[in-house]
Amino acid sequence: MSGVVNKVDEAKEAHDCAVVGSVCQQAIATAKAANITMTSLAECEALGMFPKIAGLACKLHDSATLQEKFKRIVMFKCGEDTHKRHLDHRVPTRWNSDFACLSAHLFFKDEVKIFTTSENKMSDYALMESQWELAKYLVPVLEIFNDLTMVFSQAKVPLIYEVVPMLEGLKHALDRVYNACDDLLPVICIAAKAAL
Numbered sequence: 721m722s723g724v725v726n727k728v729d730e731a732k733e734a735h736d737c738a739v740v741g742s743v744c745q746q747a748i749a750t751a752k753a754a755n756i757t758m759t760s761l762a763e764c765e766a767l768g769m770f771p772k773i774a775g776l777a778c779k780l781h782d783s784a785t786l787q788e789k790f791k792r793i794v795m796f797k798c799g800e801d802t803h804k805r806h807l808d809h810r811v812p813t814r815w816n817s818d819f820a821c822l823s824a825h826l827f828f829k830d831e832v833k834i835f836t837t838s839e840n841k842m843s844d845y846a847l848m849e850s851q852w853e854l855a856k857y858l859v860p861v862l863e864i865f866n867d868l869t870m871v872f873s874q875a876k877v878p879l880i881y882e883v884v885p886m887l888e889g890l891k892h893a894l895d896r897v898y899n900a901c902d903d904l905l906p907v908i909c910i911a912a913k914a915a916l
Contacts, residue, residue, distance in 0.1 A: 747914035751906070758906040762850070766907045769851045770810075770818065773825045776836065776845035777809035789839065793831045807832075816869040819862040826855055857908050864893045891916060 751757070758766075780787045791805050807828060808820040825832060829852065836846035847855070868886060871878060878886070897904065897912035 743914050744910075747910050750913055751910045754901075756901050756906050756909050758910060762905070762907055765848060765850050766854060769847065769854060770822075772845045772847055772851070773821055773855075774810035774818075776832065776842065777807040777821055777824070779842070779845070780807055781809045786839070786842075790831065790835050793834050793838075794828065797831050797834075816866045816873075819859070819866040819869075822855055822862065823859055826852075826859060854905055854907065857905055861897055861908060861912065864890065864897075 748758075780790050787806065790807070794805050804824070804827065806824075808817070808824040810821045811817040825847075833846070836842045868890060871886065894912045894916050898909050898916070901909040
């Protein structure tokens with residue numbers, strides 16, 4: 721059984737893509753009505769950020785040679801006594817892995833920039849400055865979800881009377897993000913609205 725490859729149900733994947741697309745379009749329309757707009761370039765850059773981040777982490781995770789090269793850059797920049805020496809990679813079945821992956825990428829920003837410019841085949845995974853800026857603003861927003869994910873991932877799962885206030889807190893936190901558009905990038909405000 722170890723050789724069995726997990727196949728994604730194609731119908732479920734098509735349904736999920738349609739639902740996500742619909743929710744995104746509704747959030748964009750709502751934000752536009754509130755005078756919050758993003759350019760198509762900003763949308764493309766935002767949509768292209770996670771594939772680059774997750775892709776680089778996956779490449780490093782799958783190659784001991786690349787991992788060793790990255791580790792050498794980390795040790796050169798951070799010193800021998802640094803405890804964190806690798807990028808977290810995305811695991812589709814772990815809800816908070818996007819947060820961990822993005823946080824690690826930001827933590828190693830200088831090292832990632834050096835690695836993606838020094839390794840010829842890794843330049844496709846280099847983030848643009850606007851994507852680094854987006855990542856900086858996005859981590860605190862994803863942390864809202866990470867905190868709840870950690871609570872729900874424990875062996876002792878909260879009871880329903882404990883869950884409702886947590887979900888209300890999540891809604892209020894996302895409302896605050898959406899309403900803070902003067903201080904945030906439009907794409908983050910729109911994403912917060914879509915999450916509501």
